[in-house]
Amino acid sequence: MNSKTRFLMDWLAANAIGFLIGSLLGATDNGLVDGIAGDVLFGACFGVAQVLVLSRYFLLSRWQMGFWVLACALGFLFGARLGARFSFAFASERVAIGTVFGLIMGTCVGLSQAAVMRFSWKFPHAYLWIPVNIVAWVLGESLAFRVSFSHAFVPLVAILIGAVQGMILVRLFPAQFVQPDLRHD
Secondary structure, X not given: OOHHHHHHHHHHHHHHHHHHHHHHHEOOXXXXXXXXXXXXXXXXXXHHHHHHHHHHHEOOOHHHHHHHXXXXXXXXXXXXXXXXXXXXXXXXXXXXXXXXXXXXXXHHHHHHHHHHHHHHOOOOOHHHHHHHHHHXXXXXXXXXXXXXXOHHHHHHHHHXXXXXXXXXXXHHOOOOEOOHHHOOO
């Protein structure tokens, strides 16, 4: 298996695990922590899972890894809060609500992650990560709203979001992608 395929498999698994832990601990109905703290916790959970994979394939310092987790936590917080506030005002059918919610969530998460990619990681064209996230989160949230945010479907939602992100990530930043066995930790 080549390194880009291995990255995609690792990325999908990390997203599924991070989202599932995040949904059990916070944000999703019946999570351990709810409200703003739950949203931050959910975002931090998938941020940690993602950065563990990213740090194997991209040369990142501990600070840069921390910025990613913070960006995920804040992006998810703002996306969840704004999405909940505005999506129901613009739509009434579940998939339509999910589409609006995904548009808002993808924009918030995409902006926060793209800022880290550009200003901390120095990735060129990081702004392209924003529309990638919008597409990913629209697909994911449309599914999440269709299945009423069931914990059983959280890994599938995460894999859907992660598939869009992962397939594009190594194509957007090929110069920054490194072979895991060539890393000098």
